[in-house]
Amino acid sequence: QVHLVESGGGLVQPGGSLRLSCAASGSIFSLNVMGWSRQAPGKQRELVARIDSGGSTNYADFALGRFTISRDNAKNTVYLQINSLKPEDTAVYYCNADATLRDRWYSRGDYWGQGTQVTVSS
Numbered sequence: 057q058v059h060l061v062e063s064g065g066g067l068v069q070p071g072g073s074l075r076l077s078c079a080a081s082g083s084i085f086s087l088n089v090m091g092w093s094r095q096a097p098g099k100q101r102e103l104v105a106r107i108d109s110g111g112s113t114n115y116a117d118f119a120l121g122r123f124t125i126s127r128d129n130a131k132n133t134v135y136l137q138i139n140s141l142k143p144e145d146t147a148v149y150y151c152n153a154d155a156t157l158r159d160r161w162y163s164r165g166d167y168w169g170q171g172t173q174v175t176v177s178s
């Protein structure tokens with residue numbers, strides 16, 4: 057299994073910045089695509105950005121320009137830098153990882169963290 061733990065959320069004023077982190081642990085052979093999604097109150101979860109093991113990235117249209125996803129493969133960690141935060145960025149931010157396990161079958165699965173709350177308010 058793979059355990060993902062997000063951190064870095066909190067209360068921030070409009071215009072501020074946050075850097076979210078998500079550390080993966082467990083019986084990991086490799087982490088393939090990792091990503092961040094968010095879910096605002098009363099809304100469906102939506103993809104923010106994702107990054108593959110080679111560093112190639114994809115962003116949702118709303119995330120272009122203010123969000124930057126990155127990863128440190130040596131630390132099994134993915135980051136999300138968010139700048140110029142807006143009240144509409146308020147949401148629970150979740151990371152996920154497409155992981156191959158270090159087991160006899162090299163099982164592959166999609167794993168999710170518990171989320172970290174980001175609140176943008178003055």
